[in-house]
Amino acid sequence: MTMTGLSILLVSVWGASTGVEIPDGYELVQIQHDWEFHDTVQSMNDCGQAVFHKRMGPSNRNLEIFLYDNGNSFRLTDNVVHEAYPDINDSGTIIWGRVSEDGTGAETIRLRRGVEDVISKPGTGASGRLNNRGHAVWNYRPSNESVTRLVLYDGKRARVIVDDDELDQEERINDRDQIVWTRSPRQGGFEVWLFDDGESQRLTDDGIVSDINNEGEVVWESDDGVFLWKNGRTRQVTDWGIAGDMNDHGDIYFTRFHENDRTYQACVYLDGRIYELTDNEHRSTRGSINNAGEIVWTMGYFPEGDIMIMRRTRTGEADFDGDIDLVDFAEFSRCMIGPDWDERVQRGPDETLCECRFLDINHDGDVDLGDFARFQCAFTGE
Numbered sequence: 001m002t003m004t005g006l007s008i009l010l011v012s013v014w015g016a017s018t019g020v021e022i023p024d025g026y027e028l029v030q031i032q033h034d035w036e037f038h039d040t041v042q043s044m045n046d047c048g049q050a051v052f053h054k055r056m057g058p059s060n061r062n063l064e065i066f067l068y069d070n071g072n073s074f075r076l077t078d079n080v081v082h083e084a085y086p087d088i089n090d091s092g093t094i095i096w097g098r099v100s101e102d103g104t105g106a107e108t109i110r111l112r113r114g115v116e117d118v119i120s121k122p123g124t125g126a127s128g129r130l131n132n133r134g135h136a137v138w139n140y141r142p143s144n145e146s147v148t149r150l151v152l153y154d155g156k157r158a159r160v161i162v163d164d165d166e167l168d169q170e171e172r173i174n175d176r177d178q179i180v181w182t183r184s185p186r187q188g189g190f191e192v193w194l195f196d197d198g199e200s201q202r203l204t205d206d207g208i209v210s211d212i213n214n215e216g217e218v219v220w221e222s223d224d225g226v227f228l229w230k231n232g233r234t235r236q237v238t239d240w241g242i243a244g245d246m247n248d249h250g251d252i253y254f255t256r257f258h259e260n261d262r263t264y265q266a267c268v269y270l271d272g273r274i275y276e277l278t279d280n281e282h283r284s285t286r287g288s289i290n291n292a293g294e295i296v297w298t299m300g301y302f303p304e305g306d307i308m309i310m311r312r313t314r315t316g317e318a319d320f321d322g323d324i325d326l327v328d329f330a331e332f333s334r335c336m337i338g339p340d341w342d343e344r345v346q347r348g349p350d351e352t353l354c355e356c357r358f359l360d361i362n363h364d365g366d367v368d369l370g371d372f373a374r375f376q377c378a379f380t381g382e
Contacts, residue, residue, distance in 0.1 A: 019279035023270055025313055025320060026293065028277060031068060032307035041298045041307055043087045043129075043245075044288040047354035050296045051086035051094055052307065065096055068296075068307070070357050070365060076111060083109070085127035087136075092349025095119070095136050097127030108138055108153070119153050124160075128153075129173050137173040139181070150181060150195070161195060168193070172212050180212045192220045192229075203229055210243035210254075219246045226254055226269075237269055244297075245288045253289040253297065266297055266308070277310060284308075292358075314361045316378040323380045328359075332375055335359050335367045 022028055034054070044050040050068040063084045065076040076094070077083045086096035094111045108120035108128055118125070119136065128138025134155045139148040150162035150171060161179070162168055171181040179195040180203075192207045193200055207220035207227065218229040225239035228250065241254040242264070252269040256276070266277040266284035270293055278284050278299065287297025295310040316324045318331035335356035353360055359367045361374040 019276060021275050022277065022310065023268070023275055023293070026310050027313050029309050029311060030306050031071075031296075031309050032073065034305050040085070041286055041288065041296050042085050044290050044294065044296045045088050045090045045092070046290045046292065047090060047092070047349060047352055048290070048292075048294060048311070048357050049088055049092065049349070049352060050288070050307075050309070051088045051096075052298075053084045053086060053096070065094070067094070069352055070360065071363055072365070087128065087130045089130050089132045089134070090349075091132065091134070092352065093130065093134055095128055095130050097125065097138070106140065108136065108158075110136075120151070120158055124149075124151060124158070129171060131173050131175045131177070133175055133177070135173065135177055137171045137179050139169050139171055150179070152177070152179070162193075162200060164200075170209055172209065174212050174216070175214045176216070178212055178216060180209045180218050182207075182209045192218065194218065204234070210252075211246040213246050213248045213250070215248055215250070217246065217250055219243045219252055221254075226252065228252075238274060241267060244286065247289050247291045247293070249291065249293075251289055251293055253287050253295050255284050266295075266299070268293075268295060268310070278308075282306070312358055314358060314363065316359065316361060316375045318355075318358055324375070324378050325381055329375075329379070331356075332359050332367070332372070336372065337366045337368055 041050060041052045048070060052066050053063045054066055056062045056064050063082055065083050065086050067074040067076055082099035084097055086094050088094045096109050098107045098109050105123060107118045107125035110117055110119045124140045126138040126140045128136045130136045136153040139150050141148045147165050148168050149160045150168055151158050152161045167184040168181050171179060173179045181193055183191040183193050185191060190208045191205050192203045192209045194203055203218060207222045210219045210221060212218045216230060220227055221243040226237040226241045226243045227234055228237050241256045244253045246252045254267050255264040256267050257264050261281050263281060263283045265279060268275050268277060282299045283301055284297055284299045287295055289295045292312055294312060297308055299306045299308050316328060318328045356367055359371060361371045
């Protein structure tokens with residue numbers, strides 16, 4: 001499968017408004033705006049690539065998959081079927097759910113190294129979540145039933161791992177194949193469950209799961225705020241918020257409902273501190289945070305919508321230790337694109353800068369002499 005189009009995104013750096021505080025070393029950027037159709041962001045990997053689906057016409061079934069990578073937007077699908085809720089890992093592999101044109105069947109689609117295939121068994125597919133081992137989890141609802149089953153794909157085959165005659169959804173998976181999900185018991189309420197090494201356990205009987213990271217930390221929301229669980233211990237992060245996504249450092253993207261404007265604002269719990277990233281009339285919703293602390297999310301009301309990103313400011317720093325020195329210069333030399341540059345030694349998917357994007361100071365898609373001139377001006381040597 002090949003990418004079906006390339007368009008340069010609208011990119012504008014937003015200034016902070018009243019009540020907004022952007023963490024030092026980051027900037028807030030609008031990378032997509034649609035007056036007519038709405039976008040939904042699902043995830044962003046550690047190379048700064050984000051995937052989302054876009055409504056392309058008047059029908060809710062006309063959704064297509066897009067990839068954002070360092071200032072460019074690529075359309076990955078172009079057909080008349082429902083394609084939604086993609087997820088991407090650090091290798092650039094993407095999965096999403098596809099529903100047939102007549103709405104009778106669902107599949108889990110994988111796009112890996114430009115090749116598209118189906119990884120679900122007939123009638124048991126859906127959109128899901130993907131880890132860096134290429135393993136995936138999703139839930140599907142058997143025909144004419146009100147319950148769901150959790151499916152784990154281990155890179156070779158898909159198998160049902162949870163079939164408890166319950167409504168299980170909002171599943172997440174980490175690189176250790178630990179899986180968390182939300183269960184809606186028949187008696188009402190919401191529970192958070194963990195699947196680890198073949199065993200399932202309930203973590204709380206009052207919560208909706210949001211994410212699990214590679215440290216085994218689980219974040220969820222309840223009426224009392226956002227909570228973080230690890231190794232049997234639970235602590236409250238904030239008493240005001242709806243959790244969204246978490247990275248391996250325990251940083252959390254979440255939203256808060258503000259009574260004054262009657263809408264949800266984007267927030268981040270970063271390095272032990274809470275920052276409010278928006279303060280406007282536009283609703284902030286689904287989003288993702290990577291291990292660099294960069295966040296991408298959807299903002300707006302249907303049919304108008306924006307995709308926002310809080311990204312690292314490009315100053316010439318590679319290690320973000322507060323200066324631009326010989327360590328950063330060594331990384332710049334490795335990333336510089338020239339006769340001796342070998343894409344095979346770069347971390348991440350083919351044809352992407354990945355961690356080298358932080359040294360693309362002028363945001364033109366490469367690391368070259370133009371960036372080196374800016375690097376020299378910023379060099380401190382300390």
